[in-house]
Amino acid sequence: MQPSPQTVLVITSVEDVHADLVIEKLNERRVQVVRADPGDIGTGLMFDVCLGDDQVEWAGRLRTPSRDIALEEVGAVYYRRPTPHSARFAHLPAVEREFAVTEAQHGLGGVLRNLRTTRYVNHPAAINAADYKPAQLRVAARLGMAIPPTLITNDVAAARKFAAGYGPIIYKSFRGAPRSPDGQVAAIWTQRVAEETLDDSLAVTAHLFQKEVAKTADARVTVIGRTVFASRITTPGGALDWRSGDWEQLVHDPVDVPEQIIDCLHAYLDHFGLVFGCFDFALESTGERAPDRWTFIECNPNGQWGWLPDSDAMAQAFADLLLEGWWP
Amino acid sequence: MTTATAWGLAQATEPLPKDGPLYATAVLDPATQLARFYDAAGAIVDMGDKKKAVTVTKSKGGGGDGSGKSNPVADDSNSDG
Known part of the structure; x- marks a missing residue:
């Protein structure tokens, strides 16, 4: 007999305020919610799953300090922003850290992205695939949406030619500026490009330019x-x-x-x-x-999305989507 | 090997001013699975009006499986011209 789904698994960090907005709505629907951060793996998150014999879906327990659930009874996964494993294992020497991170990604992460439920909002693999701007722009263009003429290059000559043809142009980074070792954060805002600033330092890595709309x-x-x-x-x-x-x-x-x-x-x-x-x-x-x-x-x-005027209705829409078809 | 700073990184702003910490600790409420935020004195911090503050540049990158591939960056979508 198939286990009946009864739990929403929220994968995120404890600091995630957006998840709280959705969990409040889920609690109103009286469905069981378990909030788990894979970054807590260790005594803060224990799991064991099995597959084999007649068992064709991963089945077993996931335990946090406040919940002990059957993973095969998860009806939906709300995937938000878990703590990176690298942060969890930052205290370890390099080899031990890399081992623990990779094994956790493939073991725990691999299980969590291969549960019996197909209701993921969103599936992390889909998030990863859709996170690349070249993929986004290509799909949008193929669907017929207008996109700005776009150049991705590390060739200053190509950038200058693009600027000459489409100027004014803007630059945007793919992922922003990394946090500095002392914890400071800078921003790379989308900005207009002064053509004379383009130089051979473009060759270092990839850059994205677009015609300014x-x-x-x-x-x-x-x-x-x-x-x-x-x-x-x-x-x-x-x-x-x-x-x-x-x-x-x-x-x-x-x-x-x-x-x-x-x-x-x-x-x-x-x-x-x-x-x-x-x-x-x-x-x-x-x-x-x-x-x-x-x-x-x-x-x-x-x-x-929590900063938008419709955030309360959005949280409700997330709850509805997560529970659709399997919860009253 | 090229040793120059990438052109794009040179377009970054000066480090953004550090806001005072919004809270000192975040604790999961066992019953509700909601986070409870406390200041250094142990008083509850209402995060209801602070959603904007955790939206840009301060939160963890999205995607992945907790892999840490994503840097904590200006993580919401760009808007441009």
């Missing part, structure tokens, strides 16, 4: 299952990158997403095996009373 606003479209939330975002100074200013000054207004775009977003998520995504668009005015032109910028498959 003459936008009048941004749009954030958050898709959770079949539910679409959208905000038009404007900044008092018309900043190129709205993250660079005072978030309190951002103006959020409701915006209608064109049906054609919505269809593309669902197709985009389907392509990557995602059920949730945070899409960013640049909006260009095409004239008074004319609809804005929507240009796809990117999609964060594990984005933050």
Whole structure:
């Protein structure tokens, strides 16, 4: 007899405020929730699973200080932002650390991404695949969405030629600036490129340049299952990158997403095996009373959304999506 | 071997000003599985209004399986022109 699902497994760190918003909604639905951080592996997280004989799905226990659950009874996984194993094992010598990290990734991580349930929001493998900007832009373009002309290169000559053909151009990093050893964080905001600054130091690594879109606003479209939330975002100074200013000054207004775009977003998520995504668009005015032109910028498959005006409804949508089809 | 700083990294801002810590400790409530945040004096910190503060540049990177491949970076989507 198949075990009946009864648990939502929330994989994230204890500091994750976004997860709290969804867990509150799940608690209201009276489903069992277990919040587990793979980074706690050790006495803070124990597990044992078996496969074989007539058992074709991993079955066994996952134990945290506050829960002891049967993994085969997990009905859905809400995958958020677990603590990196490298942090958990930072105290170990290099070889021991690398061994423990890799074994935990493949053993615990491998089990958690291969549970009996197929309801992952989102599956970590899908998140990884969809995290690459070259993949995002390619899929968006193939689906017919407008994207900015884009160059990825480490060749300064190619960058100069692109700037000459498409200027003004902007630069954006793929992943941002790493944290420095002393813990300081810098930002690499999306920024306009002064062509004369392009030099041979581009050769060091990959760089992404795009034609600047003459936008009048941004749009954030958050898709959770079949539910679409959208905000038009404007900044008092018309900043190129709205993250660079005072978030309190951002103006959020409701915006209608064109049906054609919505269809593309669902197709985009389907392509990557995602059920949730945070899409960013640049909006260009095409004239008074004319609809804005929507240009796809990117999609964060594990984005933050708690700062948006609809966050309470979004949390409900996550709970609905997680419980759909198996919980009353 | 090229030893120059990558052009892109040279476009980074100065280190962002450090906000005061939002909380001193985070503890999981066993019954609800919700996090409870406390300041250094042990008083509860209401994170309800601090969602923005944990959204940009301060939180862990997404994706992976706790692998630590992702740096803690400006982690929400870029917006550009």
